Amino acid sequence: MKKYIDSGILEVFVMGAATDEEVKELMYMKAKYPEVDEALKQLETDMEKLAGEMAISPPPDMWEKIEGEIDGLIRRENPAQPVKFRTSGDGHKYKKTSPEDQFIPIESESNHMRLxxxxxxxxxxxxxxxxxxxxxxxxxxxxxxxxxxxxxxxxxxxxxxxxx
Missing domain, CATH: 1.20.5 (Single alpha-helices involved in coiled-coils or other helix-helix interfaces)
Structure with missing residues (x-):
């Protein structure tokens, strides 16, 4: 059983790269042997922790910017042409934004470029x-x-x- 667990099939399964035959075999082994089930649960927990530690949180004011954009789309004047709005300080009045204010600046720690x-x-x-x-x-x-x-x-x- 130790040899089967160390073969890497569990990692392939958790990453979603296992073939149908490998999945069937793993499900059989998981049902028959509790140590395989335990190792699979431990691997899934470790992968979840790793993903949580590597996650990049968005800038703190991003939700307000997104919410403002959605509100602006809901309250547009001409349905054929989307108009951008910005809330005033009290949060009840809306005004049209200038073209240079229509983009949301995003701060990122990543050096990757999106195309x-x-x-x-x-x-x-x-x-x-x-x-x-x-x-x-x-x-x-x-x-x-x-x-x-x-x-x-x-x-x-x-x-x-x-x-x-």
Whole structure:
């Protein structure tokens, strides 16, 4: 049982990457052997703790900004054109915001950049083209090396013929 638990199948299952056959086998083992069930529960608890420790909390005033945007969408004047509103200090009066105030500034500790989904295809195409060009470069390098070897052999043969 220890060997089965240490095989990594529990981790694969918890991550959601197990095949249907592996899931069936694990469910059978879990029902039959309480140590497998206990190890699975412990692994799930550990993963939940890890996810909780790695979670990034949003800035403290983010909920108020989101709530203000939702309120602005609800109280728009022209249903065809969405209009942004901002609450005044007392919270009851709404006024239109200027175009530069229509974006919510977000503070983040992450250095990752988010891109529009259409750019993913562009990056995928560039990646594939890069691999194709790499393949051609390797091919022509090997061809050049082989040609140079043949040229050296021909030069050697010509020298030997001249000596005779």
């Amino acid at each position: 529009h989904k259409s750019w993913r295809w562009v990056f995928a195409a560039v990646f594939v083209l890069g691999k194709i060009f790499l393949g051609f470069a390797i091919y022509f390098y090997l061809e050049n090396r082989q040609t140079n070897q043949q040229l050296q052999e021909l030069k050697t043969e010509i020298r030997e013929l001249r000596k005779k």
